[in-house]
Amino acid sequence: METPEPGQADGEERMVELRPRTRSNPEGAEDRRSSTGSLNNTLASPPPPQPAVGSRVEGEGEAASSDSPPAAATAPAAVTPPSAELHLRAPRVNCPEKVIICLDLSEEMSLQKLESFNGSKTNALNISQKMIEMFVRTKHKIDKRHEFALVVVNDDAMWLSGFTSDPRELCSCLYDLETNVCESFNLEDLLNVILQKIELPQMENIQTIPPPFVVRTLLLFSRHAGMLQFNPSDAAKKMLQSPYFFFDVVYLHNGTEEQTEDTSWKDVYASFSELNSKGMCYRFEVSLCGPAIELHNCMAKLLCHPLQRPFQSHASYSLLEDEDTQENEATV
């Protein structure tokens, strides 16, 4: 597959371009889904010419490119993040992940405002701890090669544990934490702490050769400290632009529309997009005054492997495609 010219003008169109039909994208399935959601295209056309299964090619799960272009209709034109530039994507292989869980320990995390299942009030730290445990245990169950680390953020960031592939090791550091009043959020400090601990893979061909692992930062953030002061170093910029690094954010906000110090939570939330230059990271905003289930659901959506998950705007988890049918199924 040829690397697209960097000067290609239409960045958005590039994003919906069909990915090569590869062993990691079987039958080009994801791209063949037409806008009507029908499967006819998938069934009707004969199987595309695949590289011989028995061919001894080096490289785990190497995605060999096929010669003939896919015959099916193009993927539905969906809204792509406007800030996304032309970035090469790694192949959709489920390589091991190194997940750095960054937990904000500012005092907002211990406000008892979240509504738990039984109606009682709980705080974000409590729920976060349970969710993180669910996250690491589930990821470990899916693939024992995944590794995890825990970073806590007060006025600066501190690396508590990891990398480890044993969820129990991480969970043992998770429950003895306390919140305190924090001044500002030093994003650069956090990025530097991460930079010191990781080394991103360098692959010769980004689009066809799967990396040995990817690194993902998962930030659970709640303080109201104004807009992000973000002046990344060159090294941090390079890390953020790497196709093997992802920075996902869950922003727990107070949900009010009031402007405090000229910034509302929406502005702060929007400023996180600066960390998402490739358009492939996930961000969620959850109100601290709402139901706790929202927070659980965000964490569940963050389980998805960064190389295999869709753009956040494309993601859809509904069990039942037809909304009307859903109403009928409500009777128990």
Place this chain on the structure above:
Amino acid sequence: MNSLSPEVALSRISPELRPLLCSVVRNGRVGLDSSSCLRITDLKSGCTSLMPGPCCDRFKLHIPYAGETLKWDIIFNAKDPELPPDFIFGEDADFLPEPSELPHLVSWDAGKPECLLQLVKELLQQYHQYQCQRLRDSSRLLFEYGSLLEDPNYGRSMEIYAGRKNSWTGEFSARFLLRLPVDFSNIPVYLLKDTALDPGEDVALLSVSFEDAEATQVFPKLYLSPSIEHALGGSSALHIPAFPSGGCLIDYVPQVCQLLTNKVQYVIQGYHKRREYIAAFLSHFGMGVVEYDAVGFTKLTLLLMWKDFCFLVHVDLPLYFPRDQPTLTFQSIYHFTSSGQLYSQVQKSYPYSPRWDGNEMAKRPHLIAGEQSLS
């Protein structure tokens, strides 16, 4: 005596002979069983102790053959390294190969490093003929040999060892080692490359031991190269039917071949079917996929949502899919068990048919997931 490592042997052999020995210890595979290398022991010198070393010029070569190990003495002369070596063929005193039928002896060239290895191969061929001659002592076994020889599938890749007649009981025994013509080339690559160190090519060997001349005690055994054994599911892949009493090799061997070929087909088919299954799931649920095995297509995890309620479905696809049914595990993201484990429920007995295509299979768990989510 323990065999010498190639490095040690090469350091002690007389320098003029080193290239000849090198191609034997480094590339030396001569028989059907290519997984074992040729080994060297008893490296000695025929020179006096006044001769400065290294000057070893004779050794024992251990050659795997028909399940036995032949131990041949190979004797050079360090003072005259241009000359071809002498051989002593272990205890087979009546093995007298015809020199004129050994091309690499007739035109021995000490300057060509592979000359010794080629000569050993030619000698082994003659040794095989010699062993086949000895089958004449048993008309039954001679018949077995003859019938296999005529079949082009097996006739060219056999090693036969006809054991000594037991002078007490007059009993005669033999072993046939056959290379089975099974095609392993289409086994999915990911199944093969994980096993450590598979030096030889992928091969299946059938060894059949006849403990008596009348073929009433026959013991077959299957050998697979390590990566093939792993790819076909481990040691269970070595199970073969017992040799039928009164049966003969020309009927039995094709049966074993067919069994292996079927296993290979199941594994290949399983891979393609799993791939099709996962492709269909991605078509249905692609926007909610958590992770899937993009190499072997053995597993897939989905995140599904019904109203505000999220749950996970882990799908595990077995090696012999679609014959064997996938396992579905439903997991809650909100709850843990009382012992702190993830709260999940395994479903193995939902409606299923191996004949459904990928799309049909993707739709069914859809409905089951619906039922599960309500419960």
